Amino acid sequence: MPELPDVEVYLEALERRIGGQVLAGIRLANPFVLRTVQPRPAEFAGARVTGVRRMGKRIVIELDEERFIVIHLMVAGRFRWLQPGANVPGKIGLAAFDFEHGTLGLTEAGSKRRASIHLLRGAESLGAFDRGGLEVMDATPDEFRAALLRERHTVKRSLTDPRLFSGIGNAYSDEILHAAKLSPLKLTDKLDDDEHARLYAATRDTLRLWTERLRHEASDGFPEKVKAFHPGMAVHGRYGQPCPVCGSPVQRIVYAENETNYCARCQTGGRRLADRAMSRLLKEDWPRSIDEVE
Incomplete structure (x- = not known):
């Protein structure tokens, strides 16, 4: 989308x-x-x-x-x-x-x-x-933090909630969290001051970066091929491919029609997050660290 x-x-x-x-x-x-x-x-x-x-x-x-x-x-x-x-x-x-x-x-x-x-x-x-979400590019760090703490969710869910933040969805939230070096499942009320600052900066920098990239790609033409997956993305849509920062294979959590992509080494201290479908199927055989995969 x-x-x-x-x-x-x-x-x-x-x-x-x-x-x-x-x-x-x-x-x-x-x-x-x-x-x-x-x-x-x-x-x-x-x-x-x-x-x-x-x-x-x-x-x-x-x-x-x-x-x-x-x-x-x-x-x-x-x-x-x-x-x-x-x-x-x-x-x-x-x-x-x-x-x-x-x-x-x-x-x-x-x-x-x-x-x-x-x-x-x-x-x-x-x-x-008007869903009431904050326009991040116009927001101060304090306004961003207040929106993030309005409800207790994972940072992934909060970033993609249109009542909290405007215009951010599945794709760019993955890229934002990778840039901020944060687990998508970390709870918003567990973020410390440094993590809040990193997330605020990563959100604005990522959205600005991709707006500029897409603008350059479109040039003067009409952007007919806007899509969710872009070759230059760090983790979104890149399951199994190497993280551009550390080289570890990108991981994913699959749910409904969406998936969350992340780098275990960069974002979760090497721990693989449980995929509801595969981890239940494999049980004890589910590799819990990125070292077991590599």
Whole structure:
């Protein structure tokens, strides 16, 4: 799922293409992508784009007369910049937003349809999408610490909780915790002052680094291939591959449809964290230290 760095790059690309432009119309190839009944898409024809911004992991296109298009790409939703009036792409096409100089296409690969569009009128209507998470790039160390301590969770869960922190998901939380040299399962109320400082710095540095990297990769083009896994990541999506810092194989914890990746030597003092599925299956044979694996 695109997270803060990816969404920021999308916003920059959108601003270059549709900022100040008049929306000629909205075409829906899949009616289920639109999750609101009122206002109707026809009521947005002729509206001028006054800005684009991020709300958590959502993209908000602002138009005049307090009209808003809120788009959540979810896991497989993607934007494509097409020729004016272009057909919505094949089976993966969900919608098209027509402008004078081009068409913004919304697509979603796979069989699951999770991406969504909400059409809203009135600034107060945006409140339903504000989860209240802290914008880390604007936060002081004290504000960051206060958000982290609002609820007792593991640092991994807290970083990815949209009520606590805005725009951070599974991928970049792995990278943040690796940079901070912290176990993903350490409890927030057990962090000492040095660990709080490391986590604050690592969060901001990691998000800034990846925003700059993705911006460079996209160049002037539209970032059509934003994805969760990037070759330059330290641990996320790199299970079994060598940690770029110490060379130990990256470990993982699998749960539901997600997994947490970490380096046991860098983050947990060499201890392998129990994977609910595999550790229960292997029981006594489950290697508890990274030395047993290497």
